[in-house]
Amino acid sequence: MISISYGTLTVNQHQYILAVSQAGLCFVGSPDQTISELTTFLPDAQPNENQTVVAPFVTALQAYLTGKQTTWTLPIDTTNGTAFQQTVWQALQTIPYGQTTTYSALAAQIGRPTAVRAVASAVGRNPLLIVIPCHRVYRKDGKIGDYRGGLELKQALRLLEIQSK
Numbered sequence: 158m159i160s161i162s163y164g165t166l167t168v169n170q171h172q173y174i175l176a177v178s179q180a181g182l183c184f185v186g187s188p189d190q191t192i193s194e195l196t197t198f199l200p201d202a203q204p205n206e207n208q209t210v211v212a213p214f215v216t217a218l219q220a221y222l223t224g225k226q227t228t229w230t231l232p233i234d235t236t237n238g239t240a241f242q243q244t245v246w247q248a249l250q251t252i253p254y255g256q257t258t259t260y261s262a263l264a265a266q267i268g269r270p271t272a273v274r275a276v277a278s279a280v281g282r283n284p285l286l287i288v289i290p291c292h293r294v295y296r297k298d299g300k301i302g303d304y305r306g307g308l309e310l311k312q313a314l315r316l317l318e319i320q321s322k
Contacts, residue, residue, distance in 0.1 A: 158203040163195060164211030168222045173286075175211050175218065176204060181232030182214045185286040187306045198284045199237055218287065224321040227254045229288050237284060245279035252293040255318040259297045281305060287314065 161183060163176040174186035174195055183202075186194050195204055208215075213231060220226035235246050248267050252258050258266075264276040283291045286306050292314040296302040304311035 159199070159201055161199065161202045161204050162207035162210035163192070163204045164206065164208035164215060166215045166218055168219055173218070175214050176202070177211050177214060178202075178234045178236075180234035180236065182285060182288060183234040183237065184284045185218065185288055187286060188310055198282075201237075221287065222317070224317055227318075227321060233285055233288060235285070235289075238279075238282065241275065242279040242282055245276055246283055246285075246289050249280065249283065249289050249291055249294070252290055254290075255321070257293045257295050257315070259295055260302070261297045263294060277302075293318075 159178060161176045161178045163174055163184075166173045166175055171188035173188060174184070174190065174192060175182065176184035176195055176199065184195055184198055192204065196202065217226065217229065217231050221229070235243050238246060244267050245263065248263055260273050260277045260280065261270070263280070264270050264273045267276070269276065280291045280294055281303065283289050283305070292304060292306070292311045294302065301308055301311060
């Protein structure tokens with residue numbers, strides 16, 4: 158079992174669960190979800206509520222969601238993913254603020270151009286919603302595609318980034 162601290166952030170009438178390990182932020186939940194989403198993503202974790210530990214991450218994410226910050230500077234922890242997932246999540250972090258890419262382009266970027274479905278699956282398993290910007294990935298046909306946080310949030314994040322540039 159891995160001990161993690163968790164707490165909540167409320168922005169625009171939506172609550173997000175955030176979890177922090179010894180290495181950094183390891184989970185950002187979908188809007189208005191319960192602790193069960195955290196335990197589904199991190200089944201080996203032993204979550205302990207501790208808003209004080211999570212507070213700096215809450216402040217940073219709140220600044221992002223309100224358009225006051227465009228980069229993430231606090232440590233993150235992606236060690237709960239497979240090597241392939243971590244590669245995809247690293248590639249996601251290279252997508253510039255306010256820009257988008259496609260699942261196909263992301264697959265090509267990591268040197269796996271035929272692994273589009275595997276890349277899309279890894280994007281969907283991203284435990285750090287918003288912080289690792291999976292909301293910047295769209296389908297090759299230009300359609301929005303799926304998003305763990307919901308399509309309304311994906312569209313809102315895209316609009317926020319366009320307006321904040």
